Amino acid sequence: MALAAVGGINDGEVEKEDFLAAYGTFELDPSSQAFTTKTPMWFASMTKFVTSVAVLQCIDRGLFGLESSDDVDRLLPEWSQPQILAGFEDGQPELQNAKEKITAGRLISHTSGLAYDFHPGLLLKWRQSRGEGPRAMRGTIPDVFTTPLLFEPGTGWDYGPGHDVAGLMVARANNCTLEEYMRENIFDVLGMDDTTFEPRAHHDVAARLPPMVGRPLPDEPLSDEIASLNSTRNLMLDHKDQYGSGGLFSTAEDYLKLLKSILRNDGQILKPETVDTLFVSTMSPSSDAALNITLANPAMAAAMIPGEPIVGSPGAGEWTHGLLGLIGLISKEGGLQAGWTQWGGAPNLKWWIDRKGNSCGIFATQLSPPGEKRHQPMTHLFQQEMAKRYRRP
Template sequence: MSSVLDNACKRAVSPGTERLLAGMTLAAAGGINDEKLEKEDFLAAYGTFQLDASSEPFTTKTPMWFASMTKFVTSVAVLQCIDRDLFGLESPSDVDRLLPEWSQPQILTGFEDGQPKLQKARGKITAGRLISHTSGLAYDFHPGLLLQWRQSRGEGPRAMRGTIPDVFTTPLLFEPGTGWAYGPGHDVAGLMVARANNCTLEEYMRENIFDVLGMDDTTFEPRAHNGVAARLPPMVGRPLPDEPLSDETASLNNTRNLMLDHKDQYGSGGLFSTAEDYLKLLKSILRNDGRILRPETVDTLFTSTMSPSSDVALNTTLTNPAMAAAMIPGEPMVGSPGTGHWTHSLLGLISLTAKEGGLQAGWTQWGGAPNLKWWIDRKGNSCGIFATQLSPPGEKRHQQITHFFQQEMATRYGRS
C-alpha cells in the first residue's frame, strides 16, 4: 500500500472533530495478468467500532449491513436460474407463472381531484427489467407520484415494512422497458428465484453462491446465522456536512433495524456481509472462473440493457443532486463539469467514462446506503469494495478515500 492511501485512511479515523469515519474495511483483487499469474488480494481495515478510540477495532471480517450491495448477489441468482432454464430473462409468461401479483400491472399517470389516475400497462414486467430498474416499479419513499399515491390511501411509505407482495404491488410509473426508476425490482426478482426453487432466498443463495465461494458471514438472517448480529458495529452519522460525527445521529439506524427484524428476505437490501466475503464474489465474476455462472452468462452482466428512453431517464435521474450523491458517490453529478455518461446492465451502473489515473471506461459499480461501494473493472483487471457504516447515504467528506483506493488498486492490478 502506498503512503498516500495509508496516511489518508489513518487520518480519516483519527479521533477528533475532523474524524471522517469510525471504522472501514477495504478489499480488492485482480484478475489474471498478462503472465497468467494472480497477484495477492489486498485487505486492510482501519478504525474502531465506535468513536471511542478504545472500542473494538474494525477488521476485514467485521460484518456490516450491506444494504443495496445485496442487488449484485440477487442479479447473480437470477442469472443462475436462467442458466438452469427455470425462467427466462425476458419472458412475461414466467412472471405470470411465478409472480401473478405483478402479471397485470397498472401505470400511475397522475391525480385528478386528489384521486389517482391509473391505466393498464401495455408492456409486461420481466426478470431482466426487474434487475435493471426498467420495470416501472419504484420505491415509495422518494418524493413523487408514488408517495402521493400512498398518501391518497392514508398510508405512509411501506417499503421493507411487510412481505414483498404486501408492500411492492404498487402501480408502475412508466411502461415497462421505457424508463428507469430506482426501485424494488430486486426484491421481486428475489421472490421469483425463491418460488422457482421452492425455498427461501437465503436457502437458495447459501447452496448456490455462499457455500460455493466460502462466504460464511453473508446472510439475510443475522440473528440466526453465525452470530452475525452480535458482531455488528453501530452506525455513526454526520447530521450536517460541517458537523462532527456522532453515535446518536445515524439516520439509517431505523432502516438497518428493519433488516435485522425483517418481514421478508429482501433481494434489494437485506444482506449482511463482510468485505472479505464480498470480495470472493467480486473475484469470481471478474475472473469469470465458472464457479457460479457460465462464462458466456458473465459477459451478459456487463452489457447495457437500456433502451434509448431508459438511458435518458437514468442520466436525468443523475442530474438530481440527492440521487447522484447516493447512486454515484464521489463522481461528478450528470450535467456538472467533468461529468460522464452512465448506462445500466443487469449488474449495476456502467460508467462510459474513464477515471483519470484509475478505472477504465466500462467499469461497473454500485453501492449501499451506509456508504459502501463495489466496483469491477474488466478492462483494467481490478475489483474491490469499500465498506463502512456511516449515515447519511452519499456523505461527501470521506469520498476522497474511495478515490485514492480505486486509483491505487487500478495501478496495483492493471495489466502491463
C-alpha cells in the same frame, strides 16, 4: 471502514494476492474494538448485485427467462397485470393498464416501473390517498410492493424494489427461501460464511455488528441522520421477508470472493458467456435518458455515483445500466477503464468490477448519511491505487 480488492489472472499466471485493509474502531472511542475486513456490516443496496447473480444463475439453468413475461405471469402472478399511476384527478389516483410487461431483466435493471414509496413523488402521494404511509420493507414482498408502476416497463428508469421482486422469483422457482438458494448456490460455493439475510440466526452475525456512525448535514442533527439509517437497518434485522434489494449482512472479505469470481470469469457461479453480458447496457434510449436525469440530481448522484460530478456538469462521466449495476462509459485517467460496472449501499459502501483494467474491489463503511461527502475522495484514491496495482503489463 474496510477495504478489499484484487486483480484478475491471465492463463498460467500465479494468482494475485488479495489486498485487505481496515481502519478505525467500532465507536468514536479509540479504545473500542478495531474494525477488520471480517467485521460484519449491513450491506444495504449492495444486496442487489448478489440478487442479480442469483437471477442470472436461474436463467443459466433454464428456470425462467431474462425477458420472458410469461415466466413473470407464472412465478409472480401478483405483478402479471400491472397498472400505471398516470397522475391524480381531484385527489384521486388515475390508473391505466400497462401495455408492456414486467420481466426479470427489467426488474434487475430498474426499468420495470416499480419504485419505492418512501421517495417524494407520485407513489408516496398514492399511499397518502389511501390513508397510508410508506410501507417498503415493512411487510412481505407481495404485501408492500404490489404498487402501481410509474412508467411503462422498459421505457424509463427509477431506483426501486425490482430486486426484491426478482429475489422472490428466484425463491419461488426453486421452492425455497432466498437465503436457502443463495447459501447453496453462491455462499457455500465461494466460502462466504458470514453473508446472510438472517443475522440473528446465522453465525451470531447480529451480535458482531458495529453501530452506525455519522457526520452531520448542515442544519440537521447528527442523531437524526444516524437514527434514520439505523431504523432501516433494524427493519432488516427483524425483517418480514428476505429483501433482495437490501437485506444482506456481510463482510468485505466475503463480498470480495463474489466480485473476484465474476472478474476472473472462473465458471464457479455463472456461465462464462453470461459473464460477458454483464458489462453491456440493457437500456432503451428512453431508459438511458431517465437514468441521466436521475444522475443530474445532486442528492441522487451523491448516493449513486459518490464523488463523481453530476451529469451535465464539467468533467462529468457518462453512464448507462447493465444487469449488475451502473456502467461507466468513460475511462478515468490512471483509474478504472470504460465499461466497468459498480453499485453501492446507503451506509457508504461501494463495489466495482473493471474487466479491462483487471481489478475489482469494495470500499465498506457504516457511515451516515448516504452520500456523505468528506470521505468520498478516499474511495477514488483507493480505486486508483488498486487500478495501478493490478493493471496488466
